[in-house]
Amino acid sequence: MSDFTLDSHTPKGSLETRWTQHKFDLKIVSPANRKKYNVIVVGTGLAGAAAAASLGEMGYNVKTFCFQDSPRRAHSIAAQGGINAAKNYQNDGDSVWRLFYDTIKGGDYRARESNVYRLAELSTSIIDQAVAQGVPFAREYSGYLANRSFGGAQVSRTFYARGQTGQQLLIGAYQAMSKQIDEGTITHHSRCEMQDLIKINGKAKGIVSRDLVTGKLESHMADVVVLCTGGYGNVFYLSTNAKGCNASAAWRAHKQGALFANPSFTQIHPTCIPQAGELQSKLTLMSESLRNDGRIWAPRNKEDCDKKPEDIAEDDRDYFLERMYPAFGNLVPRDIASRAVKLICDEGRGVGHDIDGKKLGVYLDFANAIKVHGLDAISEKYGNLFDMYSHIAAEDPYTTPMRIYPAVHYTMGGLWVDYNLMTSIDGLFAGGEANFSDHGANRLGASALMQGLADGYFVLPTTVSNYLAQQKPLDLSKTYPEEEQALQACKDKIHQLMNAPKPQNTPDHFHRKLGQIIWNACGMAREKSVLEAAITDIKNLREQFWQQVKITGSDETLNQTLERAGRIADFFELAELMCIDALTREESCGCHAREEHITDDGEAQRHDDDFSYVAAWQYSGNLSVPVLYKEELDFEFVRPTTRNYR
Ligand SMILES: Cc1cc2nc3c(=O)[nH]c(=O)nc-3n(C[C@H](O)[C@H](O)[C@H](O)COP(=O)(O)OP(=O)(O)OC[C@H]3O[C@@H](n4cnc5c(N)ncnc54)[C@H](O)[C@@H]3O)c2cc1C
Numbered sequence: 106m107s108d109f110t111l112d113s114h115t116p117k118g119s120l121e122t123r124w125t126q127h128k129f130d131l132k133i134v135s136p137a138n139r140k141k142y143n144v145i146v147v148g149t150g151l152a153g154a155a156a157a158a159s160l161g162e163m164g165y166n167v168k169t170f171c172f173q174d175s176p177r178r179a180h181s182i183a184a185q186g187g188i189n190a191a192k193n194y195q196n197d198g199d200s201v202w203r204l205f206y207d208t209i210k211g212g213d214y215r216a217r218e219s220n221v222y223r224l225a226e227l228s229t230s231i232i233d234q235a236v237a238q239g240v241p242f243a244r245e246y247s248g249y250l251a252n253r254s255f256g257g258a259q260v261s262r263t264f265y266a267r268g269q270t271g272q273q274l275l276i277g278a279y280q281a282m283s284k285q286i287d288e289g290t291i292t293h294h295s296r297c298e299m300q301d302l303i304k305i306n307g308k309a310k311g312i313v314s315r316d317l318v319t320g321k322l323e324s325h326m327a328d329v330v331v332l333c334t335g336g337y338g339n340v341f342y343l344s345t346n347a348k349g350c351n352a353s354a355a356w357r358a359h360k361q362g363a364l365f366a367n368p369s370f371t372q373i374h375p376t377c378i379p380q381a382g383e384l385q386s387k388l389t390l391m392s393e394s395l396r397n398d399g400r401i402w403a404p405r406n407k408e409d410c411d412k413k414p415e416d417i418a419e420d421d422r423d424y425f426l427e428r429m430y431p432a433f434g435n436l437v438p439r440d441i442a443s444r445a446v447k448l449i450c451d452e453g454r455g456v457g458h459d460i461d462g463k464k465l466g467v468y469l470d471f472a473n474a475i476k477v478h479g480l481d482a483i484s485e486k487y488g489n490l491f492d493m494y495s496h497i498a499a500e501d502p503y504t505t506p507m508r509i510y511p512a513v514h515y516t517m518g519g520l521w522v523d524y525n526l527m528t529s530i531d532g533l534f535a536g537g538e539a540n541f542s543d544h545g546a547n548r549l550g551a552s553a554l555m556q557g558l559a560d561g562y563f564v565l566p567t568t569v570s571n572y573l574a575q576q577k578p579l580d581l582s583k584t585y586p587e588e589e590q591a592l593q594a595c596k597d598k599i600h601q602l603m604n605a606p607k608p609q610n611t612p613d614h615f616h617r618k619l620g621q622i623i624w625n626a627c628g629m630a631r632e633k634s635v636l637e638a639a640i641t642d643i644k645n646l647r648e649q650f651w652q653q654v655k656i657t658g659s660d661e662t663l664n665q666t667l668e669r670a671g672r673i674a675d676f677f678e679l680a681e682l683m684c685i686d687a688l689t690r691e692e693s694c695g696c697h698a699r700e701e702h703i704t705d706d707g708e709a710q711r712h713d714d715d716f717s718y719v720a721a722w723q724y725s726g727n728l729s730v731p732v733l734y735k736e737e738l739d740f741e742f743v744r745p746t747t748r749n750y751r
Contacts, residue, residue, distance in 0.1 A: 212545020
């Protein structure tokens, strides 16, 4: 591996003018020359569709890829709650500075100030862009756009479209992308999965793709490659992510030299429908917006845990978030709410199904909200979420409290990128959840859509253009030896997966076991000895996987078992890096709760002197010995303090 100097290329000067000045300083490609450049965008969720549409509109030749049947099926469609923007429509004291401050603090001072300020600044333009596209955000009777509150904020800045914000925003981005497909600037490939990155002289110049219907492997060359391939929460097997979400594109880029940052920073969302059985394969999120009106409680006494909630007297209910965090109450950030729920269930005060001998659930109760606002108002706000809950849990949340428990939801870690969103591989960019970006050690609710769209509509079009302005267009009429080598390597890997020496277990069998290991070691609480044991267990299981994975069918046709096996093989490698990262970070911060570094009040204890850095890991050729690069974080504008939501 070549040596690499970690430089975030963060501009200097006043925070408010950094992005504006930077945009001016960047180079641009003249409109007449843009047709000469080819851009690959892998992933057409919110981040990728927004980037591709914008780059297409600018006049570049764009090729896009997604593994679903249509860009419309990206995981972004699942986002329910909303998207933040510092519009201050409520006149409740919001501003770009406040959103910036909330995001830095919410991330427990483990994010870059310049990026986060830019994100807050761009947030307002995202809403204008989406409204111009016709995204049907909820409105007040007066016609103004409505807002609600999300965790970690004391203002109302979340724009929403009932419980379908991601879907509506994705329709907007997909429409913009479709216009470019129609105009010929975008060529789109659905059901086509990136297998590997192609580099020429150290620069990203293409990808190998596999057509998931025919099994055909192909190379595609370009002047720049942008990965917007989403997050890796499914490494845990059980998560709220769509089943197809995976780390493969990012991981294979990592193995080609792209640094992977803060891999252990995983968000556990407090309000998910609890697991009902040990063979369950998917968890469901109940949007955080529900915490605006729902009150979270558990029985005060263990003896009441088996009673029906309506039979538990008001005095015997412990509204523990309101008790522990009076200032933010039920709207504390996700990491804090999740840990509090875990604490209550570990004390034996959980409710609902027994999983491994423990009741893993607490109540989210709307009785008071229905009394104050009326059933119609609550149904108007959350109707589709209530319907979803009753379909899955077979209980009516209008009459009995929902049960919730934390679940893996989002990954703050991802490919390391500089201020321009370029990875450590020249010409390889990453946007949306695929990069490690702006959320530090904990993401605030409704900020992922904001970041994906800021990256896609505003940052990448500018910074990718700057990169292209400095490149000579690649001659696509030629065939490059690197294409052949990459194709052969992909063929070999598929052959190895299809021909394990002692095939006996499905890929899912191994994935479920891996999920248990990583959830116990690198989930809501982490501890040195448990992490060390997990690393050994992961390696052993990984060896078994390559010996025993059984893939039926052929690799020359649709084969979802093969698709899953390829993704799980990468999860096995990523899982080890996650544990190494969690082990190395001898502090607690945000989502990363090391049992050895917790205050007497049970809160995360940061060690800023030693750990105020982004951990960016380089693949060394040996999965167990990655090289750590530290990007020191410099807080010029916000003084890191102990987060206090009490
Ligand atoms: C249930 C749920 C609800 C959420 N609600 C909210 C919310 O209310 N507000 C909020 O801000 N955030 C929310 N989030 C988070 C947010 O939805 C995601 O972070 C965001 O949508 C990610 O967008 P993306 O464009 O980065 O990735 P995705 O939408 O996941 O898109 C990834 C794309 O990459 C493609 N892809 C992946 N790998 C490959 C490959 N190897 N080859 C080809 N294509 C590939 C996929 O096909 C897809 O097109 C929620 C998350 C969940 C799980």
